[in-house]
Amino acid sequence: MPPNNTNTESDPDRPVPEGTRDNVTEAITSHGFREWYDERQIEQNLLDGKPYFNGPSPRKPPDRHTPSKLLQCHRKALYARQNAPREGTTPDGIFWIGSTFEEDIIVPYLQDATPDGLYIQNSLWIDATVTVGDTEMRLRGATDPVVVTADGDPAILTEIKTTTDVDHLTEPKPHHKAQLHAYLYALNNEYDYPVTEGLIIYGSRKTLDIRVFQVTFDADFWQRVVDWMATQTAYEQGGELPPADPERDWECTYCSFKHRCGQADTPYQDIGPDGLLPVFDGYDRDTLTEYLDAHDDARLTPTLAHAYPELAAEYGVYDWSCPRCSETYAWDEFDWDGDTSNLPICPTCRRDGKLLTVSGPEPDEQLRDG
Known part of the structure; x- marks a missing residue:
C-alpha cells in the first residue's frame, strides 16, 4: 500500500525540494544524537525524581562505600x-x-x-x-x-x-x-x-x-x-595513591584509567586522580565535559583544545609550556595539526639550539594553577 498523502493534488514524479536532503543529513549527526540522548536522560531523571543524576557525581568521602564498587583494584x-x-x-x-x-x-x-x-x-x-x-x-x-x-x-x-x-x-x-x-x-x-x-x-x-x-x-x-x-x-x-594491584587479571585491559595509572603505552604512570594528562587526547567529549563541570578551576589542555575547539571558549585552555625553559605559549599560537606524536617545538629552546617540544601543565599543577 502506498503511503498516505494528505495532498491529493501532489505529483508523484515531483522531485524532492532542493536542499531537503542536505537539511536531513546536517540534522542527523553523531554529535546531534549525543546531545539529544543527554537531554532525554536529564528529562527522565527529573521525571523519576532523581535530579542528582543530572550533575557530576560528588567525590566519595574515604569512609563511604558503594556496593557496586567493592572488591576491585584499589587504585581503580x-x-x-x-x-x-x-x-x-x-x-x-x-x-x-x-x-x-x-x-x-x-x-x-x-x-x-x-x-x-x-x-x-x-x-x-x-x-x-x-x-x-x-x-x-x-x-x-x-x-x-x-x-x-x-x-x-x-x-x-x-x-x-x-x-x-x-x-x-x-x-x-x-x-x-x-x-x-x-x-x-x-x-x-x-x-x-x-x-x-x-x-x-x-x-x-x-x-x-x-x-x-x-x-x-x-x-x-x-x-x-x-x-x-x-x-x-x-x-x-592517608592521601596515598594505592598500588596498581588488580583483583582480576583482565582489569587493566579494560580499565578507564590505565593511561594515568601506567598500564598503557603512554609516558604516564602513578598519576593522582586530579588533572588531565598533558598530551593525551583519548578523552571522549562527554567524559571531558563531565570532568570540567565537576571542577570549577579546570581547563582544557592545549592538546584537547585542538581536539575539541568548540569547548575552548566555554571552558578555557591552559597554555603550552616548555619543561626546559619554562616559557609558556597560547594554545593556538602554533600551526599544529593535532598529532600528539609530533608536538610543537619550543621557539625559545630552538634559538638556543635545543629541539624540545612543549607540553601542557602536569596534572598536579592544573587545578592548583587554574
Whole structure:
C-alpha cells in the first residue's frame, strides 16, 4: 500500500525540494544524537525524581562505600571515587542494555515465576555502618529487584548483570558476590529475621539466555570484603595513591584509567586522580565535559583544545609550556595539526639550539594553577 498523502493534488514524479536532503543529513549527526540522548536522560531523571543524576557525581568521602564498587583494584576504585577523568568512551550503551534487560525482561519474568503470596519490588535502599577497629564505614546504595512479602519484607534479593555470553560462567564473579553480600549484610541488620539468600542472574547480551547462581551469606567471604573496605578507606584517609594491584587479571585491559595509572603505552604512570594528562587526547567529549563541570578551576589542555575547539571558549585552555625553559605559549599560537606524536617545538629552546617540544601543565599543577 502506498503511503498516505494528505495532498491529493501532489505529483508523484515531483522531485524532492532542493536542499531537503542536505537539511536531513546536517540534522542527523553523531554529535546531534549525543546531545539529544543527554537531554532525554536529564528529562527522565527529573521525571523519576532523581535530579542528582543530572550533575557530576560528588567525590566519595574515604569512609563511604558503594556496593557496586567493592572488591576491585584499589587504585581503580580511588580514581573512580575521586572523579578522575575517564579515558576512552563511556559505555552508556552497556548501561542502557543492562537497565533495559532488567526492567523489560527479568522483572516480568520474576513476577510470573514468583510463587503465590510473594511479589517483586524494584529495589530497596540500604544505609548501613561497618566498624573495623576505630574506623566506622558507611555502605549506601540500592538493590536490584527483591522478592518480598505482601508487607514488603524482603525474602530473596537478586543481583542482575549482563555479559557477552553466559556459557563460560561456572560461579558468580567475586565483585558481584561482594555487592550482593553488602545488601544482605545491611538488610539482615535492619530486619528482625534473617535475610541471608540472594540470586545473581547473568543475562547474555547476544542470546538473552540467563544463568542463575544462588548465594547464601558467607561470613568468611564478607570479612574479605570488609578488609577491602578498610584498606581502601585507609589509603584515602592517608592521601596515598594505592598500588596498581588488580583483583582480576583482565582489569587493566579494560580499565578507564590505565593511561594515568601506567598500564598503557603512554609516558604516564602513578598519576593522582586530579588533572588531565598533558598530551593525551583519548578523552571522549562527554567524559571531558563531565570532568570540567565537576571542577570549577579546570581547563582544557592545549592538546584537547585542538581536539575539541568548540569547548575552548566555554571552558578555557591552559597554555603550552616548555619543561626546559619554562616559557609558556597560547594554545593556538602554533600551526599544529593535532598529532600528539609530533608536538610543537619550543621557539625559545630552538634559538638556543635545543629541539624540545612543549607540553601542557602536569596534572598536579592544573587545578592548583587554574
